[in-house]
Amino acid sequence: EADIYQTPRYLVIGTGKKITLECSQTMGHDKMYWYQQDPGMELHLIHYSYGVNSTEKGDLSSESTVSRIRTEHFPLTLESARPSHTSQYLCASSARTGSRSGANVLTFGAGSRLTVL
Amino acid sequence: RKEVEQDPGPFNVPEGATVAFNCTYSNSASQSFFWYRQDCRKEPKLLMSVYSSGNEDGRFTAQLNRASQYISLLIRDSKLSDSATYLCVVPLGGSQGNLIFGKGTKLSVKP
Numbered sequence: 001e002a003d004i005y006q007t008p009r010y011l012v013i014g015t016g017k018k019i020t021l022e023c024s025q026t027m028g029h030d031k032m033y034w035y036q037q038d039p040g041m042e043l044h045l046i047h048y049s050y051g052v053n054s055t056e057k058g059d060l061s062s063e064s065t066v067s068r069i070r071t072e073h074f075p076l077t078l079e080s081a082r083p084s085h086t087s088q089y090l091c092a093s094s095a096r097t098g099s100r101s102g103a104n105v106l107t108f109g110a111g112s113r114l115t116v117l
Numbered sequence: 118r119k120e121v122e123q124d125p126g127p128f129n130v131p132e133g134a135t136v137a138f139n140c141t142y143s144n145s146a147s148q149s150f151f152w153y154r155q156d157c158r159k160e161p162k163l164l165m166s167v168y169s170s171g172n173e174d175g176r177f178t179a180q181l182n183r184a185s186q187y188i189s190l191l192i193r194d195s196k197l198s199d200s201a202t203y204l205c206v207v208p209l210g211g212s213q214g215n216l217i218f219g220k221g222t223k224l225s226v227k228p
Contacts, residue, residue, distance in 0.1 A: 033215075042220040043161070043204075058215070090160055104149060104208055104216060108160035 003027045006091050006109035013081055014117050021076045021112045023091030032074040033106065035090040036060060043090065049074055081116040088113045120144065121207050123219040131227055134195045138222045140205030141187045150188045151206040152179055155221065161204055165190070195226045 004025040013019055025032065030051045035043040035058075045058030049068040063085070064078050074093075078085055092106040122141045130136050142150070149168050153161040165172050167188055171180040178191040192199055205219035 035218075043218040045215055048215060059217075104151070105163055105166065106153075106161075106216065108162070111160050 004091060004093055004107055004109040006089075006112050008112060009110060010113050010115075012115045012117065015080075015082055017081050017116075019078050019081050019114070021089055021091075021114070023074045023076070023109055024072050025074075025091075025093045025107070025109075026072065027093060027095075027107065028071065029093035029095055029107075030071070031094045032068065033092045033094075034058070034064075034066060034074070034076050035092065036062065037088045037090060037111075039088075047076065081114075083116045086114060086116050120209065120217045121205055121219040123205050123222050125220055125222060127223040127225050129225045129227060130195055132195055132197060134226075135191065135193045136195055136224060137189055137191045138203055138205075138224075139187055139189050140207075140219055141185075142205075142207045143186070144207065144209065145183075145186060147207050149208060150179075150181060151216070152177075152188075152190050153204040153206055153218075155202045155204055157201075161218075164203070192224075195224075197226050197228065200224055200226045 007022045032049045034047040036046050037043045044060035046060050046062040047066040049055050055066050064076050066076050088111050090111045091109040094106050120143050152164045154164045155161040165179045167179045167181050176193045180189045202221040202223045204221045206216050209217050
């Protein structure tokens with residue numbers, strides 16, 4: 001039923017490893033986002049994209065990078081994972097323009113829970 | 118004032134109770150507002166959008182007070198399944214801006 005997919009759902013990895021969190025959506029949305037959320041805390045925007053070849057940094061500084069080569073795909077990469085990167089990473093998408101109700105309504109993926117040992 | 122502020126709770130209420138949450142925002146230019154619901158260890162899901170003075174959907178009513186820059190969410194006849202964290206969401210810099218999420222208000226409905 002989900003229109004936005006994230007893999008892996010859970011990842012436990014050692015310090016220094018490179019990781020890529022995958023996010024794909026089938027809704028044809030132009031805008032995509034990555035949020036970071038620690039347990040019991042608020043969501044923080046770390047990256048977003050208005051469309052293909054567009055990437056911007058969000059409000060929270062992050063050592064991760066993103067790419068947007070295809071509309072439906074917005075992967076997030078950490079070149080060298082550290083324990084401080086342990087968190088939940090949520091991908092979301094929204095329609096860029098159009099109806100007022102659609103432009104800012106986010107659809108979230110189920111999240112990728114990362115633990116760095 | 119923080120961009121979006123919510124009472125973190127928790128609100129512990131019995132089934133059938135009416136409960137209200139408030140959320141204040143700092144950007145007076147914001148035009149649209151949202152309430153999202155997030156269950157424990159799950160992703161947020163849209164509950165209601167608020168564009169004018171308010172919106173009602175079944176047991177849920179959202180109201181907007183632009184003069185005082187706050188929005189509220191009222192839940193009537195609370196159900197056990199309403200237990201969740203309710204996130205107030207406001208666009209940054211107008212209707213097309215990125216969304217700012219509040220910390221959320223935790224609701225626990227008890228039998």
